[in-house]
Amino acid sequence: MKFHIHQTHHTIADFQGIKSYLESILEQGLPGVHIFPELFLCGYPLHDLCLQKSFIEKYQIFMSELDELFRGNKNSDQLFLLGGIKYELTEDGLPLKLLNVIFKAVPGSSLEAIYAKQLLPNYDIFDEMKYFSVGSGPEILEYNGLKIGLLICEDMWSSSFHQKDPVHELKLLCEEKGASLDMVVNLSASPFVFGKTEKRMDRAKFISNHFESPFLYVNRVGGEDEILFDGQSFVVNGDNVELEMPRFKADQATYELQDKSLKYKKKKKGSGANTWEQLFAARIASKSPKLDPLTPDDCEEVIEALCFGFQEYARKNGFNRFTIALSGGMDSALVLALIKLSLKEGQYLEAIYMPSIHSSPLSHELSLQLCESLGIPFKSLPIKFLHSTSKNLFSQTFPESFEGLTDENVQSRLRGMLIYTRSNQIGSMVVNTSNKSELAVGYSTQYGDSVGAISMLGDLYKSEVFTIAKHINKTRNNLIPEQIITRPPSAELRPDQVDTESLPPYERLDAILEGLLTYRHSMKDLVEFGFKKDEVEKSSTCTGRPNIKDTNSAQL
Amino acid sequence: MKFHIHQTHHTIADFQGIKSYLESILEQGLPGVHIFPELFLCGYPLHDLCLQKSFIEKYQIFMSELDELFRGNKNSDQLFLLGGIKYELTEDGLPLKLLNVIFKAVPGSSLEAIYAKQLLPNYDIFDEMKYFSVGSGPEILEYNGLKIGLLICEDMWSSSFHQKDPVHELKLLCEEKGASLDMVVNLSASPFVFGKTEKRMDRAKFISNHFESPFLYVNRVGGEDEILFDGQSFVVNGDNVELEMPRFKADQATYELQDKSLKYKKKKKGSGANTWEQLFAARIASKSPKLDPLTPDDCEEVIEALCFGFQEYARKNGFNRFTIALSGGMDSALVLALIKLSLKEGQYLEAIYMPSIHSSPLSHELSLQLCESLGIPFKSLPIKFLHSTSKNLFSQTFPESFEGLTDENVQSRLRGMLIYTRSNQIGSMVVNTSNKSELAVGYSTQYGDSVGAISMLGDLYKSEVFTIAKHINKTRNNLIPEQIITRPPSAELRPDQVDTESLPPYERLDAILEGLLTYRHSMKDLVEFGFKKDEVEKSSTCTGRPNIKDTNSAQL
DSSP: OEEEEEEOOOOBTOHHHHHHHHHHHHHHTOOEEEEOOTTTTTOSOOGGGGGOHHHHHHHHHHHHHHHHHHHHOOOTTEEEEEEEEEEEEOTTSOEEEEEEEEEEEOTTSOOEEEEEOOOOOOSTTOOGGGTOOOOOSOOEEEETTEEEEEEEGGGGOOOTTSSOOHHHHHHHHHHHHTOOOSEEEEEEOOBOOTTHHHHHHHHHHHHHHHHTSOEEEEEOEEEETTEEEEBOOEEEETTEEEEEOOBSSOEEEEEEOOOGGGSSOOOOSOOOOOOHHHHHSOOOTTSOOOOOOOOHHHHHHHHHHHHHHHHHHHHHTTOOEEEEEEOSSHHHHHHHHHHHHHOOTTOEEEEEEOOOTTOOHHHHHHHHHHHHHHTOOEEEOOOHHHHHHHHHHHHHHOOSOOOTHHHHHHHHHHHHHHHHHHHHHHTOEEEEEEEHHHHHHTOSOTTTTTOOSEEEETTSOHHHHHHHHHHHHHHTTSOSOHHHHHSOOOOOSSTTOOGGGTSOOHHHHHHHHHHHHTSOOOHHHHHHTTOOHHHHHHHHSOOSSOSSOOOOBOOO | OEEEEEEOOOOBTOHHHHHHHHHHHHHHOOOEEEEOOTTTTTOSOOGGGGGOHHHHHHHHHHHHHHHHHHHHOOOTTEEEEEEEEEEEEOTTSOEEEEEEEEEEEOTTSOOEEEEEOOOOOOSTTOOGGGTOOOOOSOOEEEETTEEEEEEEGGGGOOOTTSSOOHHHHHHHHHHHHTOOOSEEEEEEOOBOOTTHHHHHHHHHHHHHHHHTSOEEEEEOEEEETTEEEEBOOEEEETTEEEEEOOBSSOEEEEEEOOOGGGSSOOOOSOOOOOOHHHHHSOOOTTSOOOOOOOOHHHHHHHHHHHHHHHHHHHHHTTOOEEEEEEOSSHHHHHHHHHHHHHOOTTOEEEEEEOOOTTOOHHHHHHHHHHHHHHTOOEEEOOOHHHHHHHHHHHHHHOOSOOOTHHHHHHHHHHHHHHHHHHHHHHTOEEEEOOOHHHHHHTOSOTTTTTOOSEESSTTSOHHHHHHHHHHHHHHTTSOSOHHHHHSOOOOOSSTTOOGGGTSOOHHHHHHHHHHHHTSOOOHHHHHHTTOOHHHHHHHHSOOSSOSSOOOOBOOO
8 A cells, every 4th residue: 555645835725726736636646545734724823814704714615625626536546634624613604613633535525534633732832722622532544454543743742741642542542442553644734843853753663663553754844934844754664764755845755555464664672752751841950051062964954944934934925035234244144145045046135234333344345245255236325324314313302312322223223224115115025134142132123133024043042153154154165254253243333342242252141041941940040050140140131232121020 | 707809910920019918918917808819929921931940939939938927927817818820840840730729828827729720711812721730620618607619710701612611510519518608709810801891790790699699809900011900809799789999900998798698689680691602702793893982981991991001011111201203193192192191290201293295284283282282392303304315325326216115114114213212312112103903904114103112002993093082182171182183194105195095994994894803704794794895805905005914824
């Protein structure tokens, strides 16, 4: 029996595109089981969209069209397993109950929901308990003499953290029925997390060994705002990886299930159970936080993810032109280089340098060099005159001083205004260039350097920004002028300003932030690990150029 | 027996303030049962803060101090019922399980969690299932011969929408024990919703009649970003309202429970059960959407809520100065008037008028008149010169035209830049002046008129903005120049511009938006109700001055 894995890439609610895809698969007529990702039929994550009547109406029409499509097709060698929503509606057409299900589609018959997801993730970015009801229990699909265990995404995990253990329940059902599975399939829409792939594979091997059957995992591809789906679908058989699909690319692959006697390749060595906690719970407590240095492979994975995510966002929002504000510093240089690397036929990328009276000639020179190196149009829009005009306007109108933060932030905001004016002029997308370290401490200007449609480096600490830049230079012919990487970081908003006047050095700041954000240490913990108290405090409150303290709680 | 209702108003995690409050109550020594709101000991809503180790450590220290405080106190006539979190922690001090509980505190003893919330709201703005575990069942507290039924907030509601019915379970427990309740108490932190008070009271009467005992409801006061807590605690006895506390004010009141024979005042008339659906589910489907006109009482309630919410936000973010950009139009005028009405001793409010070449002399005159009427300093910062300078800078640098949206948005963004420069100069808070209608259709400029720390009118449709303004003029001595209310709305970004060039007239736009947002109609429904197709389409997509389409789904 052949299992066809459809690692698909569709826009949320692109019913026409999804239908066309299914039509072409039906037309090809490959016999076997066709497996699609979780919520393939509607997209994921939908958030409140799945409660909107306009969405529901269109989905219902689409589902009846699909029904017709499958009923009208006579190729009886095919079975489709499709992720989708099963709605229970009120008389008024509003949602009463939603299930995240696997639809079984056999040509000649209607679609039938055969399994509903049991573990609904509701932590971190997930909010599935807001929308879906919990599935009632495990299911085994019997098809042409094969017994197929069904799981949807989170169902493959279990731990004390979760309320249920669907893998265990499936095992109990097998025992109850005296059934031995020929295959376990998992339909997923699982967000990309740096370093997650191997852990997912480990857990898959555990499940394969547990059921003594191959385990097939299909995941979607796509970018939905800040979430990416990496694909990387696979089949494991015992401890063997028998099929691996690419990351961040739609693809189709076929896995042929062997004769019964050969199907399961026995476990070679004892692999410990991989629980959810071991894999995803915050690393914590007993050790001092540090950033694991990115290996060259890591850097490639990050570059691929950032380029893919950027292009997804641009495409879905209809942009083919991009405008980047260059400062002569590291962050904007890396953003420009990454977008250049991601650029597709027909797309346009430009850089705008907006010097103020505090910008050094070196910043201009390095920005120009970078654009020459990348082959990108470079324009300079000096803000000196707008800056002095604004200053004069204020001194004529108000008695208060224009020094300090006022004078610093106005430069940043004039740049925000100009870059968005350019965006309006040519219909281009502005990309934000802040890094995670700056964002975490608020070292940026509201409506100034914090503007942009999407943040390219918002998940990278400053020290990681440097690592990626060096990696790009090593592997891509020194695209970025070396001095951009070696000069001390500065906002250049006052004479001789450097970031370290306001912030701890980045190697320590980033470790402290990693402690606070990922290891979930308290400030007390960090001081006990040997970090300086004032640096911990600086790192955990706004220290930079904040305009408003955006917290509603007492200082913690 | 006396029940003391503490309608409290504390900042989230203000452990010192909460402790002082309890100390003063212990010192007063009023005998009886002291009842506090849901999560009184930590604040609500906490979102991810309740998972942060720094928060948990401080909360644990605070809880042991409280324990000591109560154990050290010898006034045995007092019982405290306090809302708080009960943590189960890992060895590393990280949260394993959280319960939203009622702590019982009796002087001389330790704090004891006696009931955990059973209905965790997880829809709309609520996400309690992300943090809390579900309580195990109903509880009756016995104290000095009294039987007190315990509920926390959402527990008082039930419907097919919820998974449980705690009121029903409490009733079953009474029957099982052969117990008749002397009182039902509900500790709440229930967000303000316009028009909710009466519905809440109706449900309370139902519960009082159901248990044949008085029903005591205590709610907190406060503003947490976009959510307000109105207080309005009360006691109902059968269909009688026996005690009502003020809205948006901390307060303390005492309810004396009568002799057993007199305690419950019998139901006079049949009041139907008030389920959650009847009260809070979206009004929908069979009728055409319309905005119910605001009565004078409604207007007062709205004004009170907006002034309270504004002052809460300002206080918690440490602002005592406020800068408002005036345009000569309705929205900014109403914002200025409302803030003036809310102003406290020592606070400073100023208005900045920033005319462009398209601003009419009337806008200047009306803005000035408004400031004179309100007694607020008025400054003019003309943007003409910055506008032409920006335009020249672009024409010297780029070949593309500067017409249309580019030229319109640059004016709005220059104002955004200037108003925030002023904010930096005097440390004032900028208040956004957009209304709900504009926000819903995207009729504003990103980083332009959409800037601001808090949106004052973001929950009011434009037609409601007019109603409130007229009401203020009627009741507050014509504070707002009449012509501001009667002139046609315009963004004044191009010659002779009026809103109706881009949008349907507000009375129809607002009805369509109410249909889409509240009644949850689809576009198809609205056309069937007789709205024009092109107006429905205009109302449900960005029609104004958008810079970026911020959607990741196919057009629905």
